Amino acid sequence: MLVTEPFLPADLATWGRVDLNTSGPQGTHVFVAFSQDGGASWAATTPGADLAGVPPRAVSLRITLATDDTTLTPVVRWISLGYALSGDGGLTILYLPVVGPYWLLLIPFLILAAYTLTRTLLRGSFLATDLFLIHSDGRLVLRVGGKESPLRDEHAVSGMFTLVAQFVKDSFRTAEGEGGELKNFQVDDQEVTIARGEFLFLALVGKGVPPREVAGNLAAFVRTLERDEWATLFAWDGFREGLHGIDRGLVRFLRKGYRDRPFFARSSVG
Structure with missing residues (x-):
């Protein structure tokens, strides 16, 4: 360092x-x-x-x-x-x-005495590969990965989670927030976008430049998740059992929800 x-x-x-x-x-x-x-x-x-x-x-x-x-x-x-x-x-x-x-x-x-910024926006394809749901206390609630995910084993998943958790700790410095904050960073060729809710963080990992709707969809999904699954998450004991409804919602969001605006017309994430 x-x-x-x-x-x-x-x-x-x-x-x-x-x-x-x-x-x-x-x-x-x-x-x-x-x-x-x-x-x-x-x-x-x-x-x-x-x-x-x-x-x-x-x-x-x-x-x-x-x-x-x-x-x-x-x-x-x-x-x-x-x-x-x-x-x-x-x-x-x-x-x-x-x-x-x-x-x-x-x-x-x-x-530069006269500073001029020329920003180039790369508009290519984006492939979402992984989704991490993290509790505000730093614990990993759930992680789902697509078949294209480069995280092939527990070591790779743990390494990525460690990087995401450290970024969350450094970037979202206040212990409590109103939610809706969004931040992103890069790991090699992977783009990580993170949305903050009231007591959850949702991190979407993918390759390429995320489309414009990703930020809004990510923030809306974590708000819906906290609203509809509050009782389940409040009683969560740290194990995956009992989170199957949330698991299915994350899989659907990773597959298409991050870019499909009508997805949020539904009232539930399950």
Whole structure:
């Protein structure tokens, strides 16, 4: 894990895009987060994300590389963060020290005096492969996978659940919420979209760019699930038995409900 010192250029108008270049063994997972309170709390983001909506205050970046391969060490080669200044200026390269457990890195920050973001939306096919239903206390309630799922064994399922649970912990920082929050991140070539309900989190894993309706369908499904299956979930003892109705609803949602708007016209998830 690498953590930068707080960075705040003079006359900052807005933050821009964060990018990084890493190398490591196959299957290395990259997690990016930023902090604006000296590291007291961290908000998850992704490489290539636009931080224009982040307040123009000092920011620190945290890069975490995770791998099961103990023979090779993953490396962060560079990180770049674009931003716009309120005044005029030329193209400049700054170097920001990073505090890490092994060595000190100098990370180049690319500064654009006139920041312009060009966002390319990739509209390809999307294949939903897995669905994780997680209790607000961190326990996995249910997981269902399609036949195209790359998670072929318990080890792979456990690994993905660990990544999702850690992202939930880092990203949904308040213990209680009104529900309806949505966040997403990437693991290799898999896109993970997470919806927060009153006491449940629902994570949809898939390959490709999720269609626009995924976010709304995911949030609506977790609300319906909490409403219709409240008694079952409240009495849940941690075992799968007794959750067959919920299981069937998750399977149907994974198969077509995430993209089929009429699915939510029904009053029940079972």
